[in-house]
Amino acid sequence: MHSETRLVLGGLTTLAVATAALVVLPYLTVRDTPPAPGLKPYTASALRGRTQYIQHGCMYCHSQQPRARDFAPDAKRGWGRATVAGDYAYDDPPLLGTMRTGPDLMNIGVRQPGEQWHLGHLFQPRAYVPGSIMPAYPFLFELRDKAEPGETVVTLPPGFVPEGKTVVARPEALDLVSYLKSLDRSYPAIDPTTTN
Amino acid sequence: MSTLSILMSAFVLSIVGLGFFIWSQRARLTDSGPEASEIIFAKGEIGHPEKAIDRTTPQAVSPRPDEAELLARVRADASSAQVVFFFYCCAFVWLLVASAAGLTASIKLHSPDWLTSEAWLSFGRIRTLHLNAVAYGWAPMAGLGTALFIIPRLLKTELAGARYALLGGALWNAALVAGLGSLAYGVSDGMEWLEIPWQIDILFVAGGALVGLPLILTLLRRTVAHLYVSVWYMGCALFWFPILFFVANFPGLHHGVEAATMNWWFGHNVLGLFYTPLALASIYYFLPKLIGRPIQSYNLSLLGFWGLAFFYGQVGGHHLIGGPVPGWLVTLSIVQSMMMILPVAAFTVNQHLTLKGHLSALRGSPTLQFICLGGLMYTASSVQGSFEALRSMNAVTHFTHYTVAHAHLGLYGFVSMVFFGAIYFVVPRITGREWPWPKLVTVHFWLAATGIAIYFVSLTIGGWLQGTAMLDPSRGFMESVHATLPYLRGRSVGGALMVLGHVIFAVHFIGLLAGASGRAVQPSPALNAATGDI
Amino acid sequence: MSSPEILPQQRRENPDPQERTTPIPWLVLALAIILAAFGVDYISHAKLDTPASWGDGRSHSELAGNKPADGAKADGAAIFASTCAACHQATGQGLPGVFPPLAGSEWVLGKPTTAAAILLHGINGPITVKGQSYQGAMPAFAASLGDAEIAAVLTYVRSQWGNAAAPLSAATVAEVRTQHAGRTGPFSGGDELKALP
Numbered sequence: 013m014h015s016e017t018r019l020v021l022g023g024l025t026t027l028a029v030a031t032a033a034l035v036v037l038p039y040l041t042v043r044d045t046p047p048a049p050g051l052k053p054y055t056a057s058a059l060r061g062r063t064q065y066i067q068h069g070c071m072y073c074h075s076q077q078p079r080a081r082d083f084a085p086d087a088k089r090g091w092g093r094a095t096v097a098g099d100y101a102y103d104d105p106p107l108l109g110t111m112r113t114g115p116d117l118m119n120i121g122v123r124q125p126g127e128q129w130h131l132g133h134l135f136q137p138r139a140y141v142p143g144s145i146m147p148a149y150p151f152l153f154e155l156r157d158k159a160e161p162g163e164t165v166v167t168l169p170p171g172f173v174p175e176g177k178t179v180v181a182r183p184e185a186l187d188l189v190s191y192l193k194s195l196d197r198s199y200p201a202i203d204p205t206t207t208n
Numbered sequence: 209m210s211t212l213s214i215l216m217s218a219f220v221l222s223i224v225g226l227g228f229f230i231w232s233q234r235a236r237l238t239d240s241g242p243e244a245s246e247i248i249f250a251k252g253e254i255g256h257p258e259k260a261i262d263r264t265t266p267q268a269v270s271p272r273p274d275e276a277e278l279l280a281r282v283r284a285d286a287s288s289a290q291v292v293f294f295f296y297c298c299a300f301v302w303l304l305v306a307s308a309a310g311l312t313a314s315i316k317l318h319s320p321d322w323l324t325s326e327a328w329l330s331f332g333r334i335r336t337l338h339l340n341a342v343a344y345g346w347a348p349m350a351g352l353g354t355a356l357f358i359i360p361r362l363l364k365t366e367l368a369g370a371r372y373a374l375l376g377g378a379l380w381n382a383a384l385v386a387g388l389g390s391l392a393y394g395v396s397d398g399m400e401w402l403e404i405p406w407q408i409d410i411l412f413v414a415g416g417a418l419v420g421l422p423l424i425l426t427l428l429r430r431t432v433a434h435l436y437v438s439v440w441y442m443g444c445a446l447f448w449f450p451i452l453f454f455v456a457n458f459p460g461l462h463h464g465v466e467a468a469t470m471n472w473w474f475g476h477n478v479l480g481l482f483y484t485p486l487a488l489a490s491i492y493y494f495l496p497k498l499i500g501r502p503i504q505s506y507n508l509s510l511l512g513f514w515g516l517a518f519f520y521g522q523v524g525g526h527h528l529i530g531g532p533v534p535g536w537l538v539t540l541s542i543v544q545s546m547m548m549i550l551p552v553a554a555f556t557v558n559q560h561l562t563l564k565g566h567l568s569a570l571r572g573s574p575t576l577q578f579i580c581l582g583g584l585m586y587t588a589s590s591v592q593g594s595f596e597a598l599r600s601m602n603a604v605t606h607f608t609h610y611t612v613a614h615a616h617l618g619l620y621g622f623v624s625m626v627f628f629g630a631i632y633f634v635v636p637r638i639t640g641r642e643w644p645w646p647k648l649v650t651v652h653f654w655l656a657a658t659g660i661a662i663y664f665v666s667l668t669i670g671g672w673l674q675g676t677a678m679l680d681p682s683r684g685f686m687e688s689v690h691a692t693l694p695y696l697r698g699r700s701v702g703g704a705l706m707v708l709g710h711v712i713f714a715v716h717f718i719g720l721l722a723g724a725s726g727r728a729v730q731p732s733p734a735l736n737a738a739t740g741d742i
Numbered sequence: 743m744s745s746p747e748i749l750p751q752q753r754r755e756n757p758d759p760q761e762r763t764t765p766i767p768w769l770v771l772a773l774a775i776i777l778a779a780f781g782v783d784y785i786s787h788a789k790l791d792t793p794a795s796w797g798d799g800r801s802h803s804e805l806a807g808n809k810p811a812d813g814a815k816a817d818g819a820a821i822f823a824s825t826c827a828a829c830h831q832a833t834g835q836g837l838p839g840v841f842p843p844l845a846g847s848e849w850v851l852g853k854p855t856t857a858a859a860i861l862l863h864g865i866n867g868p869i870t871v872k873g874q875s876y877q878g879a880m881p882a883f884a885a886s887l888g889d890a891e892i893a894a895v896l897t898y899v900r901s902q903w904g905n906a907a908a909p910l911s912a913a914t915v916a917e918v919r920t921q922h923a924g925r926t927g928p929f930s931g932g933d934e935l936k937a938l939p
Contacts, residue, residue, distance in 0.1 A: 013233060013435045013510075016427055016443065022229065023444035023517055027451060027481065029222065030521025033540060034473035035455065035466075042534060043466035045795045067394035069332020075607055079530035080799040083603055088681035090824020093804055095532045097465045097795040105398045105467045108531060112607035112678060113317070115685050123825045125881035132840065133828075137320070140828065140837060143686055145317060145693070147331045148324045167877060169837045198886060202796075204806035211790040219785055223778050277757050278748065286746040361758055437761065465797075496759035505764035511774075534794035543781040550774050557770055636751040684823065684832070 048098035050199020054191070061191025064184050065107065068149065075109035076118045076195070092119035096201045114146055121195040130189040131166045131181050139172045152185035215536050219543065222518070230514050234507050280431075284360035287367040289638035291374045295353030296631060296638075298381050300714050302345025305388075307707040309338035314703045318696040328392040336391050336403055342619065343401060343478065344384050344412070349377075350627035351486035352419055355442040357634050358493050359423055362439050363430035369422040376418025383411035399467065401475040402456055409457040413450065420446045437509040441489035444517060448481040469533050472524035479618065480520035484586070487626040488516075488555065491583050494626075494633060496562055498576045499569040504561035508554045515551030519544045526597035529606060545597035552590040559583050574649040578629030581657060585621030589614060604679060609692060609699075610671025613664050620706070621660050628656065628713065635720065644724040648716045655709030663702030670695025816891040818898030825883070826895065834903040842871035842878075845903035849935070854896065854910045856938050858918040860929065861892050867931025878931055889915040 013019060047053075054062065065071070078086040080094040087093055095118060100106045109116075124130065132139055135153050137146040155177045159165045164186060166179040173179055181189075313335040316322060323329045360367040367373075387404035390396070396403040404412075423446055427439075435443075455461075456474035496503050503509060525533065525541030563580070570576050592614055595601055605611060632649060636642050643649060670692040677688035792800060823832070826844075830836050834845040844850050849871060850857060864882035868875055883892065889912040896915075900907035929935050 013440060014433055016435065018233075019435065019440055019443055020447055022514065023447055024451075026514075026517040027448055027477075027521055029518070030473065030477070030524075031451075031455065033522055034524055034537065035470045038466040038469045038534065038537065039462075041794050043463050045464060066396055066398035067332075068327070068330060069336055069396075071398070072332055072335055072400075077531050079606075080797070081801065081804045083530040083599070083799055084679060085681040087804070088820065089685065090820060094530075094797065094800050096797050096800065096805060097532055099532065100464045100468075104463060105471075106465060107398065108468050108528070110400065110527060110607065110611065111609075112674075113609075113689070122886045124828055125883075125886070126829060126879055128840075128879040129829050140840075141686070143690060145320045145689055145696075147316065147320050149330065150324055151327050167840045169839050196886075201805040202802070211794075212785065212788060215788070215790065216782065216785050219781055223781070227774075274757060278753065281758065282746050282748050282752050285749075285752060436759065438759075493759060497756055500756040502760040502762050504762050505766065506761040507763060507766045508770065509761065511766060511770070528798070530798055532797035535788070535792065535796075535798045536790050536794065538798040539785060539788040539790065543784050546780060546784070547777050550770075550777050553770055553773055554766070557767060561764065637749060637755075640747075640749050640751075642751070681820075 042097045045097035047101035057190040058194040061187035064188040071107040071109045073113035074117045091116040121193040280364040291370045292357045299349035306341035314700045354630045368425035373422045376415045379415030438489035438493045441485035445485040472527040476524035487623045499566045508558040512551045512554035519547045529602045556587045575632045582626035589618040604675035608671035608675040609667045613667035659705030666695040666698030816894035818894035821895040851907045864928035866928040869932035
C-alpha cells in the first residue's frame with residue numbers, strides 16, 4: 013500500500029459504516045421512544061438513589077433487562093417480562109448491565125417491595141440470604157447506641173449487630189432503597205388490543 | 209421494503225464493496241510491475257538491494273544496504289527514545305495499579321466480607337478502577353509507546369514533534385489520575401468503559417490529539433513509498449480511537465436504549481479498533497523481525513487488515529443479544545462477528561507461513577515466545593468470540609463469568625502478552641542497557657502464561673455452569689451463584705500468578721534502570737541464534 | 743546532522759521486516775465464500791417483523807402483559823420463590839427477630855380471609871407469631887398480584903413445611919378485596935388483624 017490517503021479514508025469509511033449501524037440509526041429510530049404507558053417518572057429520592065446505584069457499581073453484577081421468553085426463562089424466575097425501548101425512557105444512562113452475578117433487578121420493586129428487607133440486605137446480605145456473595149455496604153449505615161426520633165432503624169437477626177448497638181440507615185441507603193422499590197415494569201409494554 | 213430485505217441488501221452490497229476494495233489494492237500492486245514490487249522486496253535476503261537504496265534512504269551514506277538501513281533505524285530510535293521511555297514508565301505504573309485492583313476485586317467475589325468498611329474499596333468501585341487502569345492506562349501506554357517506537361523505524365524517518373507526544377502523554381496520565389480518583393470517590397458517568405466523567409474526558413481528548421499529531425507528521429514526512437502492514441494498523445487505530453472516544457463521551461447526545469447500543473459500539477471498538485490493531489501491528493513487526501524472515505503474504509495482510517477494519521466495527525451489538533435494542537442491529541452484529549473469522553484466519557495463516565520452519569527461533573527468545581503466544585491467543589479469543597455471538601451459545605454465556613474469561617483471553621492472553629514482548633525488545637534499544645537478569649523474563653513468561661491459563665479455564669467452566677443453572681427455572685438463582693464459587697477462587701489463584709509476574713517484570717525494569725548487571729551483555733548464541741536478543 | 747551512536751542492540755538485530763506477495767491460499771478464499779453464505783442465510787432466517795423499539799426477539803403476547811391470561815393457572819410455588827422467599831426464606835422459617843415464620847404460623851393456618859387481607863394490604867406494627875413478637879413490616883400486594891395469584895400463593899403456603907390448611911379460591915380473595923376496598927394503608931398490627939371478621 014502506497015497511499016496514506018487511501019489508508020485513512022478507507023479506515024474512516026469502515027468506521028462510518030459501523031457508526032451508522034450501531035449509533036446513528038438507533039439515534040434516529042429508538043433514542044426518543046416515548047415512555048411506555050405504565051411507566052412512572054422517578055421521584056427525587058429515587059433519582060438520588062439511582063446515582064447511588066451507579067456510584068457503588070451495582071450494574072456490574074445486576075442486569076436490568078429480562079430477556080425474551082423464547083430466549084431465556086427470565087419471566088419464570090419472576091424477573092418480569094422482556095423490556096422494550098419505552099421502559100428506559102427516563103433512564104439516563106440506561107443501566108442494562110452485562111453480568112448476573114446477582115439477579116436481574118428490572119422488577120425488584122415488584123417482587124421485593126419491603127423497605128426493611130432491602131435495608132438489612134444492604135447492611136449485610138448474608139444476614140438474609142445465606143451464601144450470598146454480594147458485598148456488604150456498612151458505610152451506608154451508622155451504628156448508634158440509640159436511634160433518634162424519625163430515623164429508620166434496621167432490624168437484623170441476632171449476631172449481625174454488635175451487642176447494645178442499633179443500626180440506623182443513612183439518607184444514601186434510604187434513597188437507594190427508594191430507587192430499588194421504584195423499579196417496576198410490570199405494566200403491559202404494549203396495548204394488548206393492538207396487533208403489532 | 210421490509211427491514212429484512214434492507215439488512216440483506218446492505219450486507220451483500222457491503223461485502224461486495226469490501227471485496228472489490230481489497231482486490232483493487234492487490235491488483236494495483238501486481239499491475240504497476242517492478243516499481244512497486246521492488247520496494248516490497250527491498251533489501252536483505254530477497255529482492256534487489258541496489259535499486260532500493262536510492263529510494264529508501266535519505267542520504268546514500270552507507271557502503272552496504274544493511275548499514276544504511278541500520279543508520280536509518282538508529283536515527284529513528286534516537287528521535288523516539290525519550291518519549292517511548294516515558295510512555296513505558298507510565299505503562300509499568302498502571303500495570304501494577306491495575307493488577308492490584310484486579311486481584312482485590314477477584315478475591316472480593318468469593319470473600320465478600322473482606323475490606324468492606326471503605327466505599328472506594330467496595331467491589332463495584334475497585335472493579336471499575338481495574339478496568340479503567342487497564343483500558344486507559346496500561347494498554348494504551350504500552351501500545352502507543354510501541355507505536356511511537358515502530359512507526360519512525362518503518363517510515364525510515366525521525367519522529368517529528370516528539371515533544372508534543374511527551375506533553376500529550378503527560379496530559380493523558382494526569383487525566384487518568386483525575387479519572388480514577390473520581391471513580392474511587394464515586395463520581396461516574398455510569399456506562400461500562402465510559403465511567404470517567406466527561407469533564408475529565410476533555411483532557412484525554414487533548415492529550416490523545418497531542419500524541420497522535422507527531423505520528424501523523426511523521427507519516428507525512430516518510431521516506432519510504434510502501435507502507436508496511438504495521439503502519440496500516442497503527443495509523444488507522446490513531447484515527448479510530450479519537451472518533452470513538454469523542455462520539456461516545458459527548459455529553460447529552462445519547463439517551464435511552466440508543467445509549468446502550470452506543471455503549472457497546474464504543475466498548476467493543478476500543479478493543480477491536482484500538483488495542484487489537486496496536487497489538488497486531490506489533491506482531492507484524494516483531495515476529496518477522498525476530499526470526500529474520502519477511503511476512504509471507506502482502507495479500508493476506510490486506511485481507512486481514514481491511515476485514516478487521518470493516519467487520520470488527522459492527523460486532524458491538526452482540527453484547528445486547530436478547531436485549532431491548534433493535535433486532536436487526538443484533539442480527540447484523542452476530543453476522544459480522546462470524547465474518548470476523550475471515551480476517552482472523554488471514555492473519556493466522558500469514559503468521560503461520562512466516563513462522564513455518566523457523567520454530568526453533570522460539571526456543572532462545574522469550575520475547576518471541578510472548579509475541580507468538582499473543583498471536584495464538586488472538587486467533588483463539590477471536591474465534592471463541594465469533595461463536596459466543598451466536599444466539600444459541602449466547603443464551604448460556606450472556607451475563608456470566610464466561611464472558612469475563614473471554615475478555616481476559618483477548619486483553620491479557622493476546623494484547624498484554626504482545627506488549628510484554630514488545631517492551632522486552634524495545635527497552636534495551638531506547639535505554640542502551642540490557643535486561644540484567646534474563647532468567648526473570650522466562651519466569652515472567654511462565655507466570656503470565658500459567659496464570660492466564662488457570663484464569664481462563666476456571667472462569668470458562670464456572671461461567672458455563674452458572675449459565676446452564678440460570679437457564680433452568682426449576683433451580684433457584686442461588687444455585688447459579690454457588691456453582692461458580694470454586695471457579696472464582698481458581699480465578700484468584702490464576703490472577704495472583706499474573707500479578708506476581710508483573711511485579712517481577714517491574715522489578716526487572718527497575719533493575720535495568722538502576723544499572724544492575726547480572727550477566728554478560730554480549731549476545732550469546734545460547735539466547736537467540738538469529739538476533740542475540742532475549 | 744551528526745549520526746547518533748549505534749547501540750550494540752541495534753547492530754545485532756535483523757533488518758526491519760518486509761513483505762512477500764504470496765497469493766491468498768484458496769482455503770482462505772473458500773472460507774470467505776462460506777462465511778458470506780452463512781451471513782446471507784442467517785439474515786434470511788432472522789425474525790425482524792416486529793418494531794425496532796420492541797427489542798430483540800420479543801413476541802406480541804409476552805409484551806401485552808405478564809398477568810396470567812384467563813384460564814391459565816397461577817403457580818403458587820413460583821410466586822412464593824420470587825416474591826416471598828427473600829424474607830420468609832425458602833424453608834418458611836423466616837429469620838429470627840426480623841421476619842416471622844410461615845411454617846406453623848397461626849396467621850397462615852387461621853382464617854383464610856385474614857391471611858388474604860394481610861397479603862392485600864400488608865402490616866406495619868407489632869405482631870406476635872408463634873409466641874414471638876415482631877415489628878411487622880409486611881408490604882402490600884394488592885396492586886402487583888391478582889386474586890388468582892394471591893389465592894395460589896396462599897394455598898401453597900398453607901400446604902408446605904408441615905402446614906395443612908384448606909386451599910383458597912380466587913373468589914374468596916376477590917371478596918376480601920371488595921370488603922377492604924376503601925383501605926389506603928397497611929394494618930397496624932396483630933390487634934387490628936384479630937378484630938377482623
